[in-house]
Amino acid sequence: MSLQINDNVIEGNPTKTFFIEMITRDISIRDAILDLLDNSIDGASRITPGDYKDLFIEITINKDLFMVKDNCGGFSLDVARKYAFRFGRPDEAPETFGSVGRFGIGMKRALFKIGKAFEVESKHTNDHFQVFVDVDSWRSKKKTITIGDQASEVEDWDFSYENITPETSNLTENGTFIEVSKLYKEVSELFDDDEFLTDLRDDIERLLNFSLEKGIKISLNGETLSGKNIQIFNDKSNPFIVEGVKDNVSYKVVAGLGEVGDPKKSGWYIYCNDRLVLEADTSEITGWGTSGIPKWHVDYVMFRGIVFLDSDETINLPLATTKKGIDATSDIYKFVLVFMKDALLNIIPFFKLVTKLGNEANQYRVLLGETETKISVVEMKNPQPVYVPRKFTAPAVDQDKIATKKDSVRISYDAKKDLANIARTHSRSKSLKELGETTFEYYLKMEGLEDE
Template sequence: MPCDKSANADPKKEFFIDVITMDIDYPDCILDLIDNSVDAYTRSEIDDPQIRVTFGEDSLEIYDNCGGISEHDLLNTVFRFGGHVAHDSTDTLGIYGVGLKRAIFKIGNAFEFETYDGVNHNIVYENDLSEWKTRDDDEDGKWRFKVRAGAELDQETHGFSELRITKLKDSYKKMVTLDAKIIEEISIKYVLFMNRGLSFWVDNLKIEPLFNFEVLSNEYLQPSVKLLEKDGLKVKIVCTYNPRESLRSEREEGRYGWNVFCNDRLILLSNTTKETGWGELGNIAFHQLYYPFCGYVFINSHDVRKLPVKTTKNGLVTSDNTYKFILNEMWNQATPVLKYLRTSRLMDEETLIKDAEKSANEKVLQDSKLARSNADQKSIFSMNEKASFKAPDMKPKRKELTKIQYSRPTVQVDKVKRKLGAESNKKVGELTFDLFYDEECDDA
């Protein structure tokens, strides 16, 4: 029989906070805080947008001049666990409204969050988070932080936000190389935003982007471009090859493998693992032959919850059905490039030109130079029309050939064939010979 009794299911502050901070590292916490400033940037139109991170002896400060937060959002949404400020016209990074609070509790025991939106200047603060976690809730059951009005500012002051975390945890203080780690992560994760003009600073050091988004494109070499929409997501896939990666001794990050972005934040950098389909579902496994391959994938949505990205934003949810659909399209675009690399076996420019001169093949010489011309660098963001991959024929005149025949166990041959993505036993022999020759023989 129904009755007027009920069982209390309210969460305990301390337990809830301990759970959400348990499995996240300090660098990811700081990146979550930076994401909030990046979201403010995407919603603003200002000159010289900046995000500054300052590591103090007993403080961490993150400042941005990207417009501030409205008083309504500050008091009702920003500090709610699970509160997400919705903006239908922008693609933001915050997912579940947890990152700001989780980072504060993970890093220190006190904080001040100061923001000015051009009208209201407020400071949300708490001086003892350890005590706050054990404090009884207010009478209405809500969890609250203190708020005070900020000083009156000049009307010309542009909107800003600044978070100051103090009384740092001992475990945080022991992270002696944390600043260097954050510098590296910023140059990677926010590379697209930096290329668009958002500047990042760590302890007054301006961070440079890891790479730009220009690729070779001309009448001889044309990247493939695929645009599609699926379940509220807009996706752009660009695939090409980078000739300079063919024999580079040290690989240039962002210039090979798959580079995957979600709402413009880099999630996977130069990925050559199963996460982007290598060696999965009949796709070829990655091999050094494919270092010149380069793919860029941009997945965007106004509803950040639809993105196939983990809550820590350092990987993709590979079981997501929409991502599986995108992955299939990625490999549809990659296949012609990878096939070209297998059949043409790109050589470095010096060798290619030398062979072309020896064979008097002027077209090879011309194509190789044009395909590598810096004047033909184009931004992939200017490529907004569907296009198929096209590349020059860079095979020099056939030299005198000697036939080689040998036998090996079928199981071993099949395994090598899968690794190389070779379509025949003959191709296995050719590729393995070529790989050995490139590694061990002097062609001088």
């Protein structure tokens, strides 16, 4: 069949150079690496959604290369041909059930961001193949197309693959092997920086903590990483809980108390398909300082709020392209935010009550953390009979102590130890604290002020 060329058409195709530079511009190296790990975890969820204990992801990073290897199932040759190496997700692409990938650019963006040569090997059921790309050669590669009797040269966006055998494979199990070499100078310098590796380790342990808690083993340069779990008290106090389904998105809001520790751990944590996308947020985006809710204050350091948003199709989730932050304008997020604000209004009165303890407040918070039973982020999400819609139940607070503290102040001063002990013995005080109270009462009595 012959196609007619329309002389009135102005060509609007992107160039490969422009496309590569644009998709890699607004993402950091650490986020690009996390994109590749997300792909591995997506594979893990297709194998055993509830338990990852037999699965691993190995990461090797140095100034000369970057490597990721997993046993999370790999992907088929059909997926590679039609979708995995496309720049963007085609309309006809199958749904990515439970994935955090949304636009079909994560793997390519990461590979092009890191270096000028990369190898991707996949072992999946009956398929075992490899794609090797030299970026400079691919960037300049062209092909000829003929329309009617006219031939023209255009950019060739395609990649080539080769079937491989176990003898030449980097994989012994179904999974994926990725290696990037010819690293860009700035990337090579980063990969040789211990501070960068420490930050990357911290990112993985925080942002992928849910998958780590489910048992997947992630190692970085031979060091096994552990998840930085989020916990909520569930004994003397019980968390606020509400859950349901709206617009094909399952939601669950859990809010309550956590250990004092680092104030930076206080706030809202939002997960989209088990990926942490908003961490310890205390801004207006999560309701603080809006609708009669006060701005976050250190008095609220024990607050922990977890939001789980899950959908078979990622496009339904309020997820940013970099997977950091959420789209606060989305209908599903605005719907869930109502429950988040309800939780804050439900819990903040308890914090105000604790504040009335004055100087004893922090001691009370620490003691509560030491004695409370705690539930993990995985336990919060898993359905259990105890998790029915409910309001926050506060732990008991000594009301008499609060009443006593309300109109009192603390007086303190230093004295020589030997003299203080003599005074304590002479006054028959049982402790130095009692000595202080005795001397204050003695002064009031001597000055005739005790009844004023």
